[in-house]
Amino acid sequence: MTVTGDTSVVEPHRRGRARRAIDVVDDRLGIRALEYPVPEHGNKLTWSLGGVTVASLVILIVTGIVLVQFYNPVPEAANQSVRDIVTHVWGGRFVRSLHFWSAQAMYVTAALHMIRVFLTGSYKKPREANWLIGVAMFGLVTLAVFTGTVLKWDQEGYEALGHNLELGKLLGGAGLWFSPDFADRVPILVRLNSAHVVIIPGLILVLVILHALLVKKHKISPHPALPTDESGEQAPAAEPTEPFTHHLRRITAFGIALLGILGLLSVVFPPGLGASPVAGIEVTKPPWNFWWLFTLENWVGLNGILYGELVFFAVLVILPFVDRNPERYWRRRPVAMTLGLLLLLFIIALTILMAVTPAKQHMGM
Amino acid sequence: MSRMDRESAELRRWSRLVVVFGVLLAALSPASPAWAHGDGETAEGYQLVQQALGHLAHDTGHTGVMDAMEKVDDALNTDDQEGVDVALLTRAQGALDADRVSEARALLQQSITEAVSGLKPATGEETGTTVVLLPLRGRGGLTGQDWGFGSASLLLLVVGLALAVRFRPHDNLRQLRRQLAPAVPPRSDESAEVRS
Numbered sequence: 001m002t003v004t005g006d007t008s009v010v011e012p013h014r015r016g017r018a019r020r021a022i023d024v025v026d027d028r029l030g031i032r033a034l035e036y037p038v039p040e041h042g043n044k045l046t047w048s049l050g051g052v053t054v055a056s057l058v059i060l061i062v063t064g065i066v067l068v069q070f071y072n073p074v075p076e077a078a079n080q081s082v083r084d085i086v087t088h089v090w091g092g093r094f095v096r097s098l099h100f101w102s103a104q105a106m107y108v109t110a111a112l113h114m115i116r117v118f119l120t121g122s123y124k125k126p127r128e129a130n131w132l133i134g135v136a137m138f139g140l141v142t143l144a145v146f147t148g149t150v151l152k153w154d155q156e157g158y159e160a161l162g163h164n165l166e167l168g169k170l171l172g173g174a175g176l177w178f179s180p181d182f183a184d185r186v187p188i189l190v191r192l193n194s195a196h197v198v199i200i201p202g203l204i205l206v207l208v209i210l211h212a213l214l215v216k217k218h219k220i221s222p223h224p225a226l227p228t229d230e231s232g233e234q235a236p237a238a239e240p241t242e243p244f245t246h247h248l249r250r251i252t253a254f255g256i257a258l259l260g261i262l263g264l265l266s267v268v269f270p271p272g273l274g275a276s277p278v279a280g281i282e283v284t285k286p287p288w289n290f291w292w293l294f295t296l297e298n299w300v301g302l303n304g305i306l307y308g309e310l311v312f313f314a315v316l317v318i319l320p321f322v323d324r325n326p327e328r329y330w331r332r333r334p335v336a337m338t339l340g341l342l343l344l345l346f347i348i349a350l351t352i353l354m355a356v357t358p359a360k361q362h363m364g365m
Numbered sequence: 366m367s368r369m370d371r372e373s374a375e376l377r378r379w380s381r382l383v384v385v386f387g388v389l390l391a392a393l394s395p396a397s398p399a400w401a402h403g404d405g406e407t408a409e410g411y412q413l414v415q416q417a418l419g420h421l422a423h424d425t426g427h428t429g430v431m432d433a434m435e436k437v438d439d440a441l442n443t444d445d446q447e448g449v450d451v452a453l454l455t456r457a458q459g460a461l462d463a464d465r466v467s468e469a470r471a472l473l474q475q476s477i478t479e480a481v482s483g484l485k486p487a488t489g490e491e492t493g494t495t496v497v498l499l500p501l502r503g504r505g506g507l508t509g510q511d512w513g514f515g516s517a518s519l520l521l522l523v524v525g526l527a528l529a530v531r532f533r534p535h536d537n538l539r540q541l542r543r544q545l546a547p548a549v550p551p552r553s554d555e556s557a558e559v560r561s
């Protein structure tokens with residue numbers, strides 16, 4: 001049902017048992033507060049990518065809870081415990097695979113969501129703080145991918161850890177946590193496990209809540225191809241709205257479809273597991289998410305990873321404060337669009353370069 | 366402020382940003398690059414043998430065998446051969462020479478049995494690896510379980526897509542544009558975008 005304005009009158013004539021049950025719950029928990037109006041364009045897939053990212057997070061949390069029942073984060077046993085999950089636990093290979101593919105989905109949908117926000121200028125006043133929260137979440141997702149890679153405790157994971165330890169040294173005091181000296185009697189794998197299963201998802205959940213609250217406060221940004229209100233910061237009052245619960249309903253539908261896609265990928269393309277880790281050699285490539293950084297490393301050394309990552313996130317952080325053009329329509333933002341496209345092409349080009357570079361070439365520099 | 370003025374101001378802001386980042390990068394970049402992996406050199410014999418096993422685990426082809434032989438040579442020549450059975454190591458070298466990789470792997474692993482059995486629990490960044498296990502493939506042929514999970518996933522995909530269509534917004538962008546048109550006249554370039 002499409003409504004305009006006040007949503008308190010949504011479907012008042014339908015008073016079935018379910019509706020009465022909702023009333024009972026609402027009297028106690030106030031869940032009807034979720035029925036606030038959302039501009040209709042907010043229900044399009046491209047404007048629901050944040051919700052799809054949350055759906056990926058939910059799948060990750062559920063599969064992660066299953067995996068931690070069987071995963072042993074002690075270095076001597078970690079690799080073997082992953083093998084046991086895959087080969088001896090009923091459904092273990094599927095659950096691990098679903099966890100892997102959900103992580104890929106979360107990374108991709110989060111990136112696509114940010115690209116959509118960039119293209120539609122949704123980070124502009126008054127939504128700068130929410131953009132920053134989004135950037136922080138993307139950083140945490142990247143960290144989650146990294147720590148998850150290490151937890152497998154195969155050669156790829158160990159080499160990823162090795163890079164990170166060296167980056168920690170470059171950062172000096174700021175990288176202390178990543179130093180094995182921080183808690184020298186505890187394997188760093190155990191600490192990374194705690195980061196992967198508690199600290200990072202915990203922070204993401206807190207930020208997701210903040211993100212959602214700020215979306216509610218500032219409302220869904222106006223579609224750049226549609227008129228705005230007088231302030232230029234909101235959709236016009238004349239645009240039809242739907243209750244946020246309908247937005248949730250559509251995101252749930254996308255989430256179910258996503259689960260189906262990820263399930264199929266999990267069955268057909270389950271991730272393997274590398275050999276037990278050995279110190280002092282480098283024979284693997286990092287996960288594709290980090291390929292562009294490793295091309296930079298090939299060019300300029302370890303600093304390439306550090307400064308590449310720092311510059312990337314610094315650009316994202318300062319974007320809303322540098323781009324003061326009030327226009328949201330992409331054709332009226334030629335400079336921002338050109339620079340954004342160049343950055344994206346640069347990252348894609350570096351990624352492709354690493355894809356065609358043999359792992360051996362990355363060694364022994 | 367006219368549109369051209371705005372674009373010009375925007376261009377100046379972005380230009381300053383690019384220059385600032387360029388200067389920062391130049392200032393932060395060291396004269397000589399640092400590498401994460403160094404040369405991987407170690408004097409401990411059993412670790413050199415493990416490195417040989419690592420090379421063989423990832424590449425049983427010519428390159429992997431050559432890298433492994435280099436590590437075996439280092440292990441045979443290092444001063445620290447504590448816990449390493451040199452006789453077995455020499456046999457492993459011969460097996461590698463003869464391109465009998467599986468036999469070489471077994472001999473290499475046996476040659477460090479004593480060394481790895483005396484290892485203390487790993488701390489810090491130690492691997493804790495005693496036996497270098499080979500990579501595990503994602504899957505072999507599809508099992509009954511795979512078909513079950515696959516079918517359930519397909520069902521979820523169909524249901525999800527059906528619900529997404531069922532709950533789709535009532536108006537597409539063009540219709541929204543038309544509804545809102547009386548309030549604000551359409552702009553020529555945006556109309557083209559909506560049509561596309």
